[in-house]
Amino acid sequence: MSRPRPWEIDDDLWALIEPLLPVVERRPDHPGRKRLDDRKALQGILFVLATDIQWEWLPQELGFGSGMTCWRRLRDWNEAGVRHRLQEILLAKLRGAGQPDFSRAAIDASQVRALRGGPKTGPSPVDRARPGSKHHLITDARGTPLAVSLTGGNRNDVTQLMPPLKAIPAVRGRRGRPRFRPRRLYADRGYDHDRYRSKVRTLSITPVIARRGQPHGSGLDVHRWVVERGPSWLHGFRHLRTRWERRDDIHDGFLQLAVCLILYRRVRALC
Structure with a gap:
């Protein structure tokens, strides 16, 4: 075939x-x-x-x-919110099959160049201050994407810790209450800030975030590797490797659509 x-x-x-x-x-x-x-x-x-x-x-x-x-x-x-409702349906199907795994989650961000500027762009600190945007991705323990958001390339990662967490939809698919909060959240040193640790705890989530100034090798990569591969999955869709749209809603629409396609591949693999 x-x-x-x-x-x-x-x-x-x-x-x-x-x-x-x-x-x-x-x-x-x-x-x-x-x-x-x-x-x-x-x-x-x-x-x-x-x-x-x-x-x-x-x-x-x-x-x-x-x-x-x-x-x-x-x-x-x-x-019309089509992409959000589609994501909820796909996550519900995954939960009915025993996924996603909410025992822990991991978050990371990736930079893309924004050649035409527009809202949610900014001087990229890793690209000689050229206009850029960031894709912030949060996944479950198996690497299943739970939420993704778009910001300017100059936004500090730690300031975008809460929006993806709050954007995780209520995942149904089984009897009982829907799930939408992981038990623990893993992140690298870019998210090191006690103020944001406290904010994560207010959601009944335990933050496991590497601290700056500590010797290299926090040991968190044993759990964080699932989100490290996430940007490569997103950027497997060539249009997401560079932001061409001035309108942020159009680029965000492509971003959310890519997440839905990744989720559908997982649903199909379980069938």
């Missing part, structure tokens, strides 16, 4: 996504041109995400429609 292309959507994934998409009724008096099928538009968005092609160069001979049409669908679906 041939391996599916990164932008192809199988029937199982589409069955999860289709009910979440907003329904747009055609006007009976001025119906206009027939609306592009949502599945084709989503495949066009995934084609851009996987190949890093520019919107205007999207190959229409593949049936995706114009790049502007796909861009508008991504914008509208972001505003």
